[in-house]
Amino acid sequence: xxxxxxxxxxxxxxxxxxxxxxxxxxxxxxxxxxxxxxxxxxxxxxxxxxxxxxxxxxxxxxxxxxxxxxxxxxxxxxxxxxxxxxxxxxxxxxxxxxxxxxxxxxxxxxxxxxxxxxxxxxxxxxxxxxxxxxxxxxxxxxxxxxxxxxxxxxxxxxxxxxxxxxxxxxxxxxxxxxxxxxxxxxxxxxxxxxxxxxxxxxxxxxxxxxxxxxxxxxxxxxxxxxxxxxxxxxxxxxxxxxxxx
Numbered sequence: 001x002x003x004x005x006x007x008x009x010x011x012x013x014x015x016x017x018x019x020x021x022x023x024x025x026x027x028x029x030x031x032x033x034x035x036x037x038x039x040x041x042x043x044x045x046x047x048x049x050x051x052x053x054x055x056x057x058x059x060x061x062x063x064x065x066x067x068x069x070x071x072x073x074x075x076x077x078x079x080x081x082x083x084x085x086x087x088x089x090x091x092x093x094x095x096x097x098x099x100x101x102x103x104x105x106x107x108x109x110x111x112x113x114x115x116x117x118x119x120x121x122x123x124x125x126x127x128x129x130x131x132x133x134x135x136x137x138x139x140x141x142x143x144x145x146x147x148x149x150x151x152x153x154x155x156x157x158x159x160x161x162x163x164x165x166x167x168x169x170x171x172x173x174x175x176x177x178x179x180x181x182x183x184x185x186x187x188x189x190x191x192x193x194x195x196x197x198x199x200x201x202x203x204x205x206x207x208x209x210x211x212x213x214x215x216x217x218x219x220x221x222x223x224x225x226x227x228x229x230x231x232x233x234x235x236x237x238x239x240x241x242x243x244x245x
Contacts, residue, residue, distance in 0.1 A: 001188060001190040001191055002191065003132070003191055003192070003193045003211055003239060003241070004132065004133060004187060004191045004192075005132070005133045005134075005135065005160060005185050005187055005191055005192045005193070006127060006132050006133070006134050006135070006192075006193045006195065006239070007134075007135045007136060007137040007160065007163065007181055007192060007193070007194050007195070008124075008134070008135075008136055008137065008195050008196075009136075009137055009138055009194075009195065009196035009197060009198070009201065010136065010138045010140055010145060010148060011138075011140075011197075012197035012198070012215075012217070013195055013196055013197050013215055014116060014117060014120040014124070014229070015115045015116060015117070015120075015148055015152075016115050016116070016117050019115040020115040020148075021048070021051055023109070023112035023113045023114070023115040023151065024047070024108050024109060024112050024115075025044040025045075025047045025048050025051075025108075025112070026040075026044055026111075026112045026113060027107070027108040027109055027110065027111035027112025027113070027147075027151070028043055028044060028047050028083075028104065028108035028112070029041060029042070029043040029044035029047070030111045030112075031104065031107045031108055031111055032083065032104075036084075036089055036092075037089070038087060038089060042087050043083060043087060046082070046083050046086040046087050047083065049086055050079050050082050050083070050086070054079075057075055057078045057079050057082070058071075058075045058078075061074060061075050063075075063171040063172065064171060064172035068170065068171045068172065069165065069166065069169055069170070069171060071171075072141075072165060072166075072171050073101070073102070076101045076102070076104075076105070076141075077097070077098060077101040079101075080097060080100055080101035080104055081097060081101075084097075102141075102143070103143060105140070105141055105143055105144035105147070106141070106143025106144050106146055106147040107143075107147065108144075108147065109144050109147030109148045109150075109151055110146070110147035110148075110150045110151055111147075111151070112151060113151055114151050114152040114153065115148065115151070115152070116152040116154070117217070117228075117229070119228050119229045119230050120152065120154070120229060121152065121153065121154050123229040123230060123232060123233060124154055124157045124229075125154075125157060126233055126237045126238075127157075127232070127233075127238075127239060128157040128159075130237065130238045130239070132239060133159050133160050133185070134157055134158050134159060134160060135158060135159070135160025135161055135162065135163055135181075135185070136149075136158065136160075136162050136163050136164070137163050137173070137177075137178070137181055137194055137196065137201075137205075138162075138163065138164050138165070139164070139165050139171055139172070139173065140164050140165065141164045141165055141166045142161075142162045142163070142164035142166055142167045143164075144164065145162040145163075145164045146162050149162070160185055161184055161185075163181055163184070167184075168180055168181070173196075173198070173200070173201040173204055173205075174204050175204055175207050175208040176208075177204070178192075178194065178204060178205045178208035178210050179208045179209075181194075181210070182208075182209070182210060188209075189208060189209035189210045190209060190210070190211065192210045192211065193210070193211040193212065193213065193239075193241070194210050194211070194212040194213070195212075195213050195215060195229075195232070196212065196213075196214060196215070197214065197215050197216060197217070198214075199214055202214045211241065213225075213226060213232070213241065213242060214226070215227070215228075215229065223242075224242050225242070226242055
């Protein structure tokens with residue numbers, strides 16, 4: 001059965017995790033400065049402090065547990081609230097703060113500039129032109145996924161749902177996560193290809209009946225693992241899968 005639908009992970013797959021925190025902080029600074037005053041650099045610095053101490057905000061939360069999505073949103077609320085504490089800015093009313101914690105990830109990524117790897121846009125444009133349906137398979141929330149694609153100028157290439165943790169109703173990428181992707185696309189799992197930098201995610205996708213390819217941009221390569229997205233394109237610029245893909 002031929003692959004017709006491709007779903008890409010974000011960070012480490014199509015987005016550079018080294019550049020992304022700086023882009024995100026810059027975008028967050030712009031958004032928060034416009035809404036709540038103060039220099040954008042002040043808000044960006046607060047975000048970087050939160051990132052450096054990220055685990056402390058989530059230490060009692062279990063994102064892969066039965067209440068994983070609720071815990072995910074709680075973590076987002078805590079980190080958003082911390083922005084006001086760290087900048088000494090008066091905290092908005094609870095309902096406003098709660099709404100902000102849901103929308104800020106998408107607004108920050110959309111306004112922070114592109115963090116795409118250099119090969120992302122060209123390869124996805126070739127695949128889109130060749131007629132493949134393209135979507136995402138991320139643990140970020142769908143608003144943040146959209147913002148990242150907007151900043152990278154490639155949102156128009158994605159015809160499938162921007163699948164994030166909130167849409168999947170699961171934070172961790174297990175068999176159910178991937179089965180739900182195929183079900184929402186309304187195609188057999190074998191027609192779906194997952195591209196992800198995480199070996200566990202690739203294994204879960206394959207166990208769920210989807211095709212999957214691991215991308216490792218740094219480190220030791222093994223059979224069936226690709227180094228760049230260009231390896232997905234054959235001589236005719238259509239999809240080619242590595243052995244074991």
